[in-house]
Amino acid sequence: MQNPFSNSRKFMKKNMGGYLLILPSLLLFTFFVWLPLLKNVQLSFYDITNYTMDGTFVGFDNYKAIFNNPLFLRSLFNTLQYIFWSLIIGFMVPIFLAVLLSEIVHFKGLFRTGLNIPNFIPGIAAMAIWVYFFRSEQSGVLNSLLNNLGISQVNWLYSPPWSAIPLIVLTMTWKSAGATMLIYLAVLQTIDESYYEAARIEGANAWQRMRIVTFPTLLTNIKTLLILQIIAVFQVFYEPLLLTKQNPYSYSLLQILYKTAIQDMEVSEGAAMGVVVALFLFILTFIYLKVTSTNEGKVRKR
């Protein structure tokens, strides 16, 4: 048996040294992430007049208030729509693009570069450009293009009323699809040609080869990226802010949160909204971590 004291001393040394090194980072995480999260919870139970921390404890009043606020409920409902459309558009497009790109042998590099450019345009700048494209007037870029083709104008973001959300998701997809595609593309390139060969020998046609070989390979990444997609959609903020301003049909959760907390200076109600959104995101993050860790496990077993 070893001397427990020398052992613990060695442990101390190892631990102390390690902690000293990560201490600055931990301080930063505490200050910028954990403390604000906790303080948000605290603020949400108080009635705070302004940005000082004086206020009275009011229990769940702020939560009652926000769930009585039709616009907040509306933005919750809108978030469901954002999720729905992003599953249809934002999620499928990159997979589709990756499969196409993995199949071609001409101009591959050019396509890969071009499709990736939007991802490097800063978010609000990208949306500011789309504002001009989606203008409802004849002089909007898309409408003037249609006009040149002899097609009458379209009220892109407002007609029918629900059309804003799919179009906003489309612009988000325009921006990010190239980058997501790269991930799928990398996975597709790991598929050994012998798998396809084997399928071919068994008499599988193109569609069957895709179903048997291509999709199963992508499946792990699909699961991960699906959850990331949903989480990203919860954070829609400047897209509707610029494209549709405060239109109730596309008003997002973070838009109302920002308006309440910063513009109206209703700190405590803003905090309550923040807690509600954070709860959703925690649950989703938890699922994400679960999914990815089982993936890691599988890889190790292999």
Add this chain to the structure above:
Amino acid sequence: MKKFYSVVLIGILILTLLACNGDSEGKTEVTIGFWPESNLSSDVEMYEDWERMFEEDYPEYDIVGRPYTYSTDDFAALASTGNLPIVFETWFTEPEKLVSKGYVRDITDILVELEWLDKLDDEMRQQLTFDEKIYGIPRDGYGLGLFLNLEIFEMVGLMEDINNDGIIDIYDNQGNPLYPTTMQELYDTATYISNTMQEYYEEEVAGLVILSANKNGGWQFSNLAWNFGESLQIYNESSGTWKANLNSEASLKAMQWIYDLKWTENALPQTPSLTYSDWYFYIGNNMAAMSFVGSDAINLPVTNYGMNKDNIAFVPIPAGFDSDENRHQYTLFGGTPYMFSDRATDEQVRGALLFMEYIGRSPLTTDIAQQSVTRGMVVAQEKGMTIVPSIKPWKNTEYLEMMETIESVYVNVYMPNFEDFYDNLQETKRPEEPYYTQEMYEILDSVIQQILTNENADIEALLNSANSNFETNYMSQVNTD
């Protein structure tokens, strides 16, 4: 690691040294937040001259110019860090919120001391009064009117230059108005304009711009509802309580009027979500003929989109539908306020107020005041801005006379196209609804946007739910307070 920490340490040391050179000569520092931005050189020069004059006369003050444009996105940041200028300009929509958050201070005593209090315009004073204390002074007033883009009116043949002076006239030979004076006429004119522009010029021009976002929708709508015959908040004498009245017969009619303009006549812009910057975008680029605009903002299409100022006319908001004996016509009226940081000392507030004389924003009529008002107009004129008669924030006769004398020289618009608005103002002016006004505007914004976005919107249901939302969440608190 050592190297890293020492770099950080040295950095902190340098910063502290930099920070410790604050000077204190026993002067009271007064930061002025409405100082012009550095790229407006002629304005900056003017303000610097004023500063010099003031500091000569009042050596105990040190004026510090700090260009600050009020915005809801950054106000909380400045206020909570104690970095608000001593005095700053804000929007007419903001005083209620700023006062309730405790970020601005009461200046009643100093106004009394300077004998300015009784010279304040009554309505504007009321707007800046909370719990019988006064929280600011108005820069100038505004009244909501109807802005006409005369170029479009001429194109569709509704108006022409009858006296051949190069400016389109808004009256016919007999002096009858050619612009809409009732809501029905406004409806017909807007419809006629957009149809005609489409038919003859194949241009898409909105007859009328109605705003609907950032509280502007509710703000304009309250004037509409008044002209259709009812208030949005009513006081019940017998029970002594206030009630929300967003779903009155008049509100319903006003909303229906908007709905019809949009869906029956297609006379509004296609986009239903418009903020204040949109109206002058549409008008300034000849994409719209009319809009409801505050009289202090007439300049915006000229300065932003190069509109010719002679193509502007500004007339009262048309009267409601009712028969002549029951004619409703109001002009929503308010002021753009100067407000004072809650951290300002009495001495600083006094300094800021005294400085107002030197920039021509005080009720005083001294030589200095006259020179400053004149200089302000000369600079505006040189920059090619539109100068229209201001709505005076002070009511003492000497001040009014002084302003009128100076303005009669410098006003550079064709006054006949503005006169009706100014003549009407005194008898039709009406301040905003009293309680939770901004919250009410926001709720109405949402209703207007839904009506303008969804052709199948149920106006009555939307107004009913808006009313109960406003009543339960806000108005009910008025009576318990």
Add this chain to the structure above:
Amino acid sequence: MKKLKRKRGGIFNFSDYKSLKARILYLLVIILLVIIFIISIFPPLWLLLSSFKETDQVLTKNFSLFPKSIELIRIVEVWNQFDFGRYYLNSFLLVAGAVISSILFNGLLAYGVAVIKPKGSHVIDLLVMSTLMIPAIINISPLYMNIVNLFNSLGDIFNTNVWNIPYFTYLPLWLIYGANAYYYILFRIYFAKIPKTIFDAAKIDGANNWQIFRYILVPLSIPIISVVGIFTIIAAWSDFLLPSLMTQINQSEQPIMVKLYNMFVNQTAQVTFQERLMTIMFSIIPPIILFVIFQKRIAENVATTGLKE
């Protein structure tokens, strides 16, 4: 065609392309990709060309991509009028600090958790990971309050208004990038793959933790450092919410994105149409140049890490 005849692997290979049907399908796929390619680059291209147009040439129902004339002097005019050089400089400063802080602090934390593994480090890992997807804006008011309180008490200690110290407000804007779960996880995954024997050998040679980090881990981790670096550059360049709050006091310290945000959201901003378009253009040029230079590395890295920015 030669390339098609050599194509092995994939859903279709050279043998499939012997049939005309497959070749037509291939052609259609290429056409489709060309269309998608155009959609991808068209908006920025339109912006670039339109910023030279007169307002009425942009607001027209007859679309034309090219301006009547390209006067480069215009760029210079708008650049000078709005003093964009200053905002660029501010943005570069913001980005530089953010990159250093992001690499140093997230890297150190990942090193601690993945390599040194002091007792209880898995708890830290869990705490960090649980905030992976929480955007800063959710906590914007408490975060801002914390910064304000800290700065105000610093001001009390040094008896000065720290808000007036030039670029002092950039400190939190830089340091917040040092607390990013995303960059942390990228480092952690990478560090975990490095054979442990390398570290053990260094320890036997008497190197301490910091020396191992500085002289062994960093040289071995250039690929991941450049990934996090590029991600941070893009993120810091695009950031506008907290920078907007922090730079309100000294507006001359605003980065270009805050300028752009104010221009579009502030309803009283007085800017002409062209100036708006040029501001957007100025704000997207540096990241696109960065992309063009590093695109190969970016593509490789996304592929190896399986995560994108």
